[in-house]
Structure formats: C-alpha cells, structure tokens
Amino acid sequence: MNRKLIIYxxxxxAIALIGLVGIQLYWIxxxxxxxxxxxxxxxxxxxxxxxxxLAEIEKxxxxxxxxxxxxxxxxxFNSIDSINNLxxxxxxxxxxxxISDSLSGSAQEKNGITNSRHTDTLxxxxxxxxxxxxxxIMQHSLQSNLFDDLFDLGPxxxxxxxxxxIILDSLLSFEFLKKGINTKYEYxxxxxxxNLLVFQKTGNFLKELMEESFAFYLFPxxxxxxxxxxxxxxPNERSFLLTQMWGMLLISVVLIIIIILSFFYTIYTxxxxxxxxxxxxxFINNMTHEFKTPVSTISxxxxxxxxxxxxxxxxxxxxYINIIIEENNRLGNMAxxxxxxxxxxxxHVNLNFEKIDIHDILTDVIxxxxxxxxxxxxxxxxxxxxxxxxxxxxxxxxxxxxxxLIDNANKYSPKKPDISILTENVKSGIIVYIKDxxxxxCKVDQxxxxxxxxxxxxxxxxxxxxxxxxxxxxKIIIEELGGSISLESELGQGTTFRVFLPIEN
Numbered sequence: 398m399n400r401k402l403i404i405y406x407x408x409x410x411a412i413a414l415i416g417l418v419g420i421q422l423y424w425i426x427x428x429x430x431x432x433x434x435x436x437x438x439x440x441x442x443x444x445x446x447x448x449x450x451l452a453e454i455e456k457x458x459x460x461x462x463x464x465x466x467x468x469x470x471x472x473x474f475n476s477i478d479s480i481n482n483l484x485x486x487x488x489x490x491x492x493x494x495x496i497s498d499s500l501s502g503s504a505q506e507k508n509g510i511t512n513s514r515h516t517d518t519l520x521x522x523x524x525x526x527x528x529x530x531x532x533x534i535m536q537h538s539l540q541s542n543l544f545d546d547l548f549d550l551g552p553x554x555x556x557x558x559x560x561x562x563i564i565l566d567s568l569l570s571f572e573f574l575k576k577g578i579n580t581k582y583e584y585x586x587x588x589x590x591x592n593l594l595v596f597q598k599t600g601n602f603l604k605e606l607m608e609e610s611f612a613f614y615l616f617p618x619x620x621x622x623x624x625x626x627x628x629x630x631x632p633n634e635r636s637f638l639l640t641q642m643w644g645m646l647l648i649s650v651v652l653i654i655i656i657i658l659s660f661f662y663t664i665y666t667x668x669x670x671x672x673x674x675x676x677x678x679x680f681i682n683n684m685t686h687e688f689k690t691p692v693s694t695i696s697x698x699x700x701x702x703x704x705x706x707x708x709x710x711x712x713x714x715x716x717y718i719n720i721i722i723e724e725n726n727r728l729g730n731m732a733x734x735x736x737x738x739x740x741x742x743x744x745h746v747n748l749n750f751e752k753i754d755i756h757d758i759l760t761d762v763i764x765x766x767x768x769x770x771x772x773x774x775x776x777x778x779x780x781x782x783x784x785x786x787x788x789x790x791x792x793x794x795x796x797x798x799x800x801x802l803i804d805n806a807n808k809y810s811p812k813k814p815d816i817s818i819l820t821e822n823v824k825s826g827i828i829v830y831i832k833d834x835x836x837x838x839c840k841v842d843q844x845x846x847x848x849x850x851x852x853x854x855x856x857x858x859x860x861x862x863x864x865x866x867x868x869x870x871x872k873i874i875i876e877e878l879g880g881s882i883s884l885e886s887e888l889g890q891g892t893t894f895r896v897f898l899p900i901e902n
Contacts, residue, residue, distance in 0.1 A: 403671060407664055414660045418653055425649050432638050436578070437611075443572035444613050444627065450568055452616055455559060556588055556615065556625045557595045566598065569629075580637040586615065587626045595625075605630045691724035698724075748791040748877060755786045755795075755827060755898070759818060762799045770807050775814030777803070783820040783827045788898055794874045801871050802831045802894050809892070810835035826880070826899040834891040843886060847872040 569584060585597035585606045597606060610630040617624075631637070639646065698717040763777050770777055806816045810833050819830040838846060847868050875882045879899045886892035 400671075403667055406667070410660060410663065414656060417656055421649055421653055425646065428642065428645065429638065432642055436634070436638060439576035439578055440573075440611055440629065440631075441613075443569070443576045443578065444611070444629065446572050447565070447568040448613060448615060448617070448627065451560060451565065452618060454564065455616070553622075556586055559616070560586060562596060578637075580631055580633050583630045583632065585610075585628050587612075587628055589626070590623045602630050602632060605632070688728065691727045694724045695721050748794060750789050750791060752787055752789055753792050755788050755790070755829070756781050756783070756820065758792060758796055759799060759820075759829070762796055762803060763818070766800060766803050766807070769804070770814050770816065773807070773810070773812075773814055775807065775810065775816065778815075778817045780817070780819045783822045785822050785900060786820065786827060788827070788900065790878055790898065791874075795878065798871045798874050798896070799829075799831075801868065802896075805868070806831060806833035806835065806892070809833065823897070826897055829896040829898070830893060831896070832891065832893045837888040837890050838884070838886040838892055839888055843884060846884070847882075 565584070565586075569582070573579070573582065583598050583602045583606060586595045587593070587607075588595050594603070594606070597603070606628050610628040613627045613629075615625045615627050698720045702714070702717050759779070759781070763779065767777055803816060803818070807814050810816070815834045817830070817832040819832070821828050821830075872882055875896060875898070880897045882897070883895050884892060885895070
C-alpha cells in the first residue's frame with residue numbers, strides 16, 4: 398500500500414474519530430446540563446411548596462388564636478352580667494326597695510310627682526354607671542391583651558419564633574421526596590437585617606451555605622418588611638446527578654473507548670501489515686539471493702564435470718564433487734531454517750523432553766560449528782562453571798538454539814571471531830552466556846531483534862547471510878522450555894546473549 402495513501406487514511410480516520418468523540422462529549426455535556434436544570438427546577442418547586450405551607454401554618458395559628466380570644470371575650474362579657482346580678486342580690490332589702498321606689502319615682506317624676514328618699518340611698522342610675530364603667534375596663538383590658546398577642550403572633554415576630562425547625566425539616570424532606578430528590582441536604586434561615594444565620598440543620602456547611610447555596614424568600618406576603626431567606630445546599634449534588642445518569646454515562650464512555658481502541662488497532666494493523674509486507678519482500682529477495690549462489694555454483698560444477706572437452710583428473714573430480722557437496726549442504730541448512738519458520742506460526746511447539754547434560758549439548762554444537770569459525774581464523778572459548786547441568790529438555794530444539802546463537806556470533810564478527818561460552822548455576826536453574834566481540838547491536842534494533850523476519854539493517858551489503866528467522870525461533874523455544882533470553886550489546890563492542898533454563902521442568 399502506498400505510504401501517502403496510508404497517511405491520508407490515518408488523517409481522515411483521525412478526523413472522523415475526533416468528530417464522533419466530540420459529538421458524544423457534547424451530547425453528554427448537554428445531558429448533564431439538562432439534568433442540572435431539572436434538579437434546580439425540582440428544588441424550586443419543592444421549596445416553593447414548603448414556603449407556601451409554612452405561611453398557611455402561620456395563618457392557621459393566627460386564626461386559631463383569634464378564635465380563642467373571641468371565645469375568651471364572650472366568657473368575660475357573660476361574667477359581667479353575672480357580676481351585675483350578684484351585685485343586685487347582695488344589696489339589702491331596703492336598698493332593693495329604694496331601687497324599686499326609685500324606679501317607680503322616676504315614673505312619678507314624669508307625672509310631676511317627686512320622691513325625696515332617692516337622695517339618701519344608692520340609685521339605679523348610679524348602679525348602671527358603675528356597671529358600665531366596669532364593663533369598659535374589662536373590654537379595654539381584653540382588647541389590649543388581644544392586640545398585644547396578635548401583634549406578637551404576626552409578621553413582626555422574629556423569624557425563629559415564626560418557624561418550627563422540626564416542621565420545616567419535615568416539609569422539606571417530604572417535598573424533596575415527591576420530586577425524586579433523594580440526596581443529603583443542608584438548610585439554614587438567614588436574617589439580613591441582623592446579618593445572622595438564625596439556625597441551620599447540622600452546622601457543618603456554614604461556608605457552603607453562605608456562598609454556594611440556593612436562596613428563597615420566606616413569607617413572600619410580607620411585602621413591606623425586610624425579607625428573611627431560606628438557603629439550601631446539597632453536598633452531594635454532583636454525585637447525585639451522576640448517579641442518576643450512570644447508565645447513560647457508562648454506555649457513552651464504553652462506546653468512546655471502543656471507538657478509540659478500534660481506531661488505534663486499525664492504525665496499528667495497517668502499519669504492521671505494511672511492515673510485514675516490507676519484511677516479507679526483503680525475506681524473498683534475501684532468500685533468492687541466498688539460494689542463487691549455491692545453485693549457480695552447483696550448476697557450474699556439474700557443467701564442468703559434464704564437459705567432454707575438459708581434461709579431467711582425479712583431483713579435479715574430487716574438487717568439483719566437494720564443491721557440490723558443500724553447496725548442497727548449504728542449501729540443506731537454508732531449507733532447514735526456512736522450515737523452522739513454520740514452528741513460529743504455531744501457538745505451541747511439540748517438545749520431546751529427556752534428561753540430558755547441557756554441557757554435552759554445547760560440546761556437540763561447538764564441534765559442528767567450529768570449522769566455520771576456524772575458516773575466519775576465529776576461536777571459541779569455553780568456561781563451564783555450572784556444577785548442576787542436567788536438564789529435562791528437548792535435545793534437538795535446544796541444540797538448534799545454541800547453533801543459531803553461535804552462528805550469529807560468528808557471522809557478526811567480521812574479523813577473527815572471538816566467541817566465549819560460559820555456564821553458571823543460579824538458585825533455580827542454569828545460565829548460559831554466549832559472548833562475541835563483533836559489530837554489536839544498536840538500542841533500536843535490540844527491541845526488535847527477536848521479531849520474526851527482522852534483520853539488523855546493513856544497507857545494500859549482503860555479506861551477512863540469513864533470513865531473520867533464527868532469533869525469533871530461539872526465543873520461542875527458550876520460552877517453551879520454561880526459560881528466558883536477554884541480551885546486552887553496544888555498537889562496536891560486541892554482544893552477550895544470556896539464556897536461562899530451569900533445572901526442573
């Protein structure tokens with residue numbers, strides 16, 4: 398796939414992803430704003446109902462007191478009549494006669510007849526005046542007390558006397574539950590004239606009540622008076638709203654994560670496929686180059702042996718036959734390496750475990766590969782320090798592992814390879830070190846050195862043969878045997894491979 402086309406696809410996909418995520422986040426934001434508006438509306442309605450009920454309760458209390466005073470007034474006036482009767486009953490008989498005569502005398506006066514005895518005793522007129530005065534005093538006292546009590550019961554009373562905290566809290570709880578607001582709340586009553594928070598529910602959120610609360614007029618009918626305020630604060634408002642929206646938010650977050658992961662996985666797959674395509678092309682080119690040389694050499698040797706015009710001697714025959722054998726072995730080794738790549742495609746490698754001394758395996762491998770090292774005037778040094786070296790392992794695959802590692806050490810040592818193989822025991826197994834003093838591997842390549850078909854770049858130079866299969870095969874086999882492999886390397890300073898294998902497997 399064209400590199401520019403991949404870049405365009407990535408850019409377009411990224412724009413689409415950003416757009417989708419942006420729309421999703423915008424929708425979530427609007428949903429939260431809408432939920433907050435619904436919450437505030439519910440609080441306003443609940444508090445309005447509470448304030449209205451508080452005002453109605455106060456009016457009912459005033460009316461009840463008025464009725465009590467009217468009832469008390471009726472009793473007092475009845476008492477006045479009773480007192481009048483008692484006064485008359487307590488008067489002596491002569492006074493009664495005088496009063497009676499006075500009454501009759503009054504009638505005679507109208508007819509021009511007078512009675513001189515009324516000047517000496519209590520008259521009915523005086524008694525009436527006395528009763529009237531007494532009734533006035535009682536009525537004035539009753540009205541005065543009634544006015545004082547009504548004044549004390551009305552809107553001029555202090556707000557703490559007009560509101561019962563228990564009733565207020567009960568009304569708020571009831572109204573909030575009706576509106577579906579089932580979360581912790583704090584309330585307070587604030588008097589701006591006195592600059593005082595008269596009372597509050599718990600006293601734990603004074604600062605929040607004064608700075609972050611809902612504020613409502615108490616007793617809105619008190620139009621000509623300084624208002625008092627009912628203030629409310631919800632400590633868990635945000636979490637309450639999110640809890641109500643958790644299902645929607647969870648689905649949205651999951652969808653956003655899926656979209657983002659899908660995007661990155663798609664980009665990763667595209668880039669990986671592109672790299673894999675490049676690696677496979679390099680592998681095919683390298684394999685063609687690797688096979689072409691021995692095939693051409695064998696072909697030339699066969700043509701020389703088949704040429705009847707060429708004088709042939711026993712020595713010539715042996716030389717050409719040796720060339721054919723060597724190149725044929727070379728082809729066989731390359732074919733074996735390619736076949737090993739089939740193992741890398743499998744999730745599990747079939748291993749045949751047996752008890753064997755790892756030093757014996759290393760000795761056999763060194764014997765087989767030493768000729769290739771000696772051709773370059775190189776040496777292989779050994780230092781087997783492991784006292785416990787018997788493993789339960791697969792001999793064939795483990796031998797291939799060490800062949801690949803020692804062969805790499807030889808190939809990447811351009812002048813007189815100096816290879817060291819050491820063993821030592823650790824607590825749970827044995828460690829094999831394979832060191833060389835060759836080209837070394839840069840930090841970037843070290844991270845990818847065990848990837849399939851990956852080879853350290855050497856430009857267009859093809860003097861270092863291989864298919865990039867050896868180290869990936871090594872890693873898989875070591876891990877299947879329960880061990881691990883790592884490396885340390887610096888450019889121009891050589892490379893050290895560290896292979897750990899457990900004693901008991």
